[in-house]
Amino acid sequence: MKVEQIYTGCLAEAAYYIESNGEAAIIDPLRETQPYIDRAARNGATIKYILETHFHADFVSGHQELAAKTGATIVFGPTATPGYDAHVAQDGEVLKLGNVTIKVLHTPGHTMESATYLLQDENGKDHAIFTGDTLFIGDVGRPDLVQKLKAEITPELLAGLLYDSLRQKIMPLADDIIIYPGHGAGSACGKHMSKETTDTLRNQKTFNYALRTDMTRDEFIKEVTTGLVAPPQYFPYNVLMNVQGGMPDIEEVIKRGTMPLPPAEFQLVWDHEEALVIDTRRKEAYANSFIPGSIFIGLDDNFAPWVGTLVSNLRQPILLVADEDRVEEAVVRLSRVGYDNSIGYLKGGICAWKEAGYRTDSVEEVSPDVFASLYRVDKQINLLDVRRESEYRTQHLEGAVSFPLDFINQHMSELDKSKEYYLHCAGGYRSLITASILQSRGYNRIVNIKDGFKGLVGTGLPLTAFEEQRSML
Known part of the structure; x- marks a missing residue:
């Protein structure tokens, strides 16, 4: 038996390759399918199953193209309604793969059709679970994404189902079972994901807040529905693409x-x-x-x-x-x-x-030290902190205004084109995106602070936790 995690850092997404006795299964494949085909070919294996843990919101799956190229069967959990040929498994259904078996566990909560795949080795021993967005390392999947498509399926409803799924289907499993989640830190599909991308169930029962044995259902619902920011706007569109299929x-x-x-x-x-x-x-x-x-x-x-x-x-x-x-x-x-x-x-x-004679432009930038000198002279300087609101609330420069890049399109009109604004994020990437968008929209007095908050902390400027924001105008 071979199990391989195929992790894509820029999406914080994990796909999986499972192989036994010449047969392979791919779990949650990305759009480009050739690497999976090549991996199986190198091992002389045939891809038999493409297992989808749910209809993904944060990426477009390569399941249809991979099935067309290999003849593999696409498998979804119970209640899924794909717009193309696929096998919708029953709860508890067992799939044979070479000398091992994969058991389908219906674990609704992140979405209604969410499934966890339980891998049992050649001796029938429970070896690992592939949890998709049901259970992460240090967190669980957010329960508010389906509402964008079906208003009647509330976050509270899904959070309650997730509580039941975790306690009825996952927590009773052996403590030494390996957890292979669908995402790691950086994904917008959860709140507190660890940088680790695999762990044992024993450790997660100890360290994951959502698996506390003394946690009531109401406490769980409150915990997982509190502090959720709006998901990226493309999530519902990706869900529809994955449900309907037909991508080029x-x-x-x-x-x-x-x-x-x-x-x-x-x-x-x-x-x-x-x-x-x-x-x-x-x-x-x-x-x-x-x-x-x-x-x-x-x-x-x-x-x-x-x-x-x-x-x-x-x-x-x-x-x-x-x-x-x-x-x-x-x-x-x-x-x-x-x-x-x-x-x-x-x-x-x-x-x-x-x-060819075409014009170019540039972004004005200053070092953290230069900005610190300007700030000490004029504490009313217009400083925009473009990090996420949660980062701002944790710690920020005194006088900085929270202006998250995530919601720039909703709040850009709050800025005054006649004023000068200094921008920073954590390390300089997001603030430069912000500067480029603002300059493309006619905000020409924009200055980016290189190295971001990381550099500003070293200047000795005063820091504070959350405070009421001052006006940007």
Whole structure:
């Protein structure tokens, strides 16, 4: 028996490869399917099952394409209603895979159809559970995502079901069983996920707040429904894509998205298609020189989730400015969250753009030390903290205004274009995204603080916990 976790850090997502005696199962595959096919081929195995723990909200699954290429059976938990051929398993149903078995446990709570897959080894001993978004390391799945699609399924209803699922289906299992979750820290599918991506049930019973044996159902419901921020806007759209199916083949998406466009053609396509230009280069390169009107979302961080959070239309035509050896990576990562309409990239990059006589712009930046000197002279300086509200509440600079990047589209009009604003996040990535968006919308007095809060803490400026925000106007 072979079990392999395939972890994708930029999405904080875990897929799984299980193999026994020439047969393999893939759990929660990403959009690009060839790596799973190649892995099975190297081992001389046939992919028999594609097991989906639920209809995912944070990424588009590759289950349909993988099934079409391999003949494998797609399996969902009870109550699932996919719009394509799949096996909807019964609670307790056993699937045979080589010399091992996989038992389907219906564990509603994150979603109604959520399933946990119990792997039993060659001797019939319970070995591991693949919990999807039902149970994470240090947390459980949030119960508020389904309501975006079905208002009658409330977070409180799902939280109660999740309590029952954990205590009736998972906690009675052997303490030495291994937990393989669907996500790790950084995912928006939970609140307090650990950086660890696997653990034993024994440890989670000790350290995971949601598995406390003395926790009542009402206490659990209150705990898991408190402090939830609005999910990224693309989540409901990804759910529908995963339910309905019919996505284009990833190869076609890549072919269209990696079309090289010389500067004049790039400009022509930009105008004609009303495209969004996303610059994916390193943040230092973007700040130094960028195409006016483009926005920065760099590949060296949580690229796809931030695109999904900020770009409301999944069908928006997208043009890329990227290092040529990373264009395909950008297109693939966009497709993972349902953005299939990449239509090309700037051939030759910014150098070719300049050589063709087109204008560039830059982002004004200061070091934390320089900002500290300015702040000590003028404590009324307009400072926007673009981290998440929870980060701001934990600790922030005195006088800073919370202006989370997550909700920039809702709150941008609260800013005054005649005023100067200094921006910071935790390390400089999110604040540069914010600066690029504001500058593209005509806010021209924007200054980014390099190294973010991490750098500002070292300057000795006064820090505080949550306080009433002062007006940005």
